[in-house]
Amino acid sequence: MGSGTHAREREKASRFPLWIGLLVLVLIIGVVAAVLWRARSEDSSCGSTSRTTVAAAPDIAPALTRAAEAMADEVDCVEVQVVAMVPAEALNALVARDPSAPDLWVPDSPVWIKQLSDAGVRSTVLSEAIASSPVALAGGPSAAAPGSWFDALSTGRVVVQDPTKDGPSAAALAAPRAESSATGASADELTARMVPLAQQYGARTAKPADEVLAAISTTSKQLVPVTEQHYLAAKRQNGALSFVVPDSGTLLLQYPVVSMAQVDDDSTDASGEFVSYLEGRAGQDLLSEADFRKADGTALAAGVGFGDVTALPQPNIADVQSDLRRWTVLTVPTSMLAVVDASGSMDFETGDGTRMELAVDAARRALSEFPGNARVGLWSFSIDQGGPGVDYKQLAPLRALGEGDQGARLVGAIEGLVDRTTGGTGLYDTTLAAYREAIKKYDERYFNSVVILSDGANDDPGSIGLSSLVKTLRAEADMARPVRIIAIGISEDADMTELTRIAEATGGSAYPARDPRDILAVISQALLAR
Known part of the structure; x- marks a missing residue:
């Protein structure tokens, strides 16, 4: 009986320290974990969060949004918000100093950065290109x-x-x-x-x-x-x-990154972190997954996309800007009253046909370049062309090419010009009548012009004189209904001096076309000079 009591006491004594030891161990682990958690919390707490907004071209904006979300899991105290914005709209907001303008801008071409600079807006290029x-x-x-x-x-x-x-x-x-x-x-x-x-x-x-x-x-x-x-x-x-x-x-197409922030702005830290992330491996992988190439244009992996391409040299930015300005002007539709010299000298041979035959071919090709909403009319002129004392004749009224049978009527009238050549050049009276007709038919939605094609000086002794014509054109010019005369001198016989005086009286210009086949190019040149 005594031995059994001692055995139970020994068993109880042996179990007590084990229980205490486990309790102590648990407490120690808990304290250590709490200390570590507190230390980590203190290390990761942010006195302030650096925030930046990014305006990105719509095609790359989704990829940048994913990059911003991925970076948020890796970098503390930084917040990046990406919005898709057409570069032209972003440019307008930045130039206007709109309070909602972004801190970072990712357009789809360095041309936009040049426009920003030209507008007097200060910026800093953080990356020449994060993708292409x-x-x-x-x-x-x-x-x-x-x-x-x-x-x-x-x-x-x-x-x-x-x-x-x-x-x-x-x-x-x-x-x-x-x-x-x-x-x-x-x-x-x-x-x-x-x-x-x-x-x-x-x-x-x-x-x-x-x-x-x-x-x-x-x-x-x-x-x-x-x-x-x-x-x-x-x-x-x-x-x-x-x-x-x-x-x-x-x-x-290259995607640069531009910072609009000043040195002491709160957004600079976040902007720098984001650009570093985009240029790093993780950011480049995300852009590649969205089918963007690296900045150097290296082909996408696994034969995806266009493969290896020959990269042309980037054109001069000033030339690109000039072309875009021309484009804006040229999209305004054309209203053109074409007035073609049908005097006897247009029958002169050139070696490849008469002047009129070559002019007809050029006019036909020029007509095919205009869209259906272009307004085109056609007159021919020579002394008494329209009857005794009238030097001009309307062959097709000034109307839209797509209106009714206007297009077909013009083609027929142009081809019929070869049969209308006769007499001397009745330039002055015709010019004044055509100018008045164009003002009468003026349409504010169009660039309104009279295009005169002539191969010689005025031959009509009974017509208005050059000085009187120029004076009358200036007097009748209507600023509310501007119409310009574009004069094209065909061949070496054309009097470019008088054609220039006539055209400039209306704010227009005169151009030589030594070969009638150059008419199309000259018309294009004249339209470019709007």
Whole structure:
């Protein structure tokens, strides 16, 4: 009995220290964990959070939003908010010093940064480019690669968005300049090529690029400038899409990062952290997953997208800006009363046909470049062309090409000019009558002009004199209804001095076309000088 009691006491004594030891161990672990948690909390607490807002081009904004969210899991005390904003709208907000303007700006081209600088707004480039994406032409399955961008824009099949707002369309306009050393296209040819493209754009209601790409079918002939990143996204929705890159190469859209913050702004820390993240491996991986290339244009992995492309040199930013300004002017539709010399001298041979035959061919081609909303009328002139004492005759009234049979009527009238040549040049009376007609038919929605094509000086002794004509044109000029005379002198026989005086009296200009086949180029040049 005594031995059993001692055994129970020994068992009880042996169990008591074990229980105490476990309790102490648990308490120690809890205290250590609490201390560590407190220490960590103190280390991660933010006296203040650095916040920055980012305005990004709509195509790259979703990828930047994902990058901002991923960075938030890794970097404390920093908050980044990304909003999608068309570069033109962001530029306006920044120039206006709008209080809601962003701290960081990620447009789709360095051209925007130059415009910001030109407006006198101070900024700091934090990254020349965090990503890039080459531009190609999207179309149906039968699309064939043109030899150059200049060739592509000459087909009439390229459908552009407004290049003052859309990066790929701006690149399509700039690419002919970038490739000009290979194509040999002159500066005049490059600017002239823009005229019909801008006029066609101004004649239609532009649809969003996504809508245009979604509508492309297996039989589509049109081509749409698009980035690789946008193309891949559109291809997932429309399997009929294919792409072509001109043989000459293409331009890369590049995405720079610009800071609007001053040195002591609270946003500078967050801005710097975000740019560092985007340029680092994690940020570049996220951009690659969104189908953006690295800044150097290295092809996407696994054969995705356009593959290896020949990168054209970036065009001069000043030239790009100049082209965009021209575009804005040229999209205003044209109202043109064409007045063609039908005097006997237009029958003179040139070696490839008479002056009139070559002029008719050029006029026919010029007419085909104008869209349906362009207003075009046609007169011919020579002494007594319209009857005794009347030196002009209306062959087609000033109306829109797409109105009724106006287009067909003009084609017929142009071709009939070869049979109307007779007599001397009745230039002065015709000019005054045509100018008055254009003012009478003025339309404020158009660029209104009278285009006179003549191969000689005035021959009508009974007409108004040159000085009186110039004085009358100046007196009748109506600032509320501006009409300009564009005078084109055909051949060496044209009196450019008098044509210049006549045109300048209305704010217009005179141009020589030594060869009638140059008329189309000269008309384009004149329209560019609006």
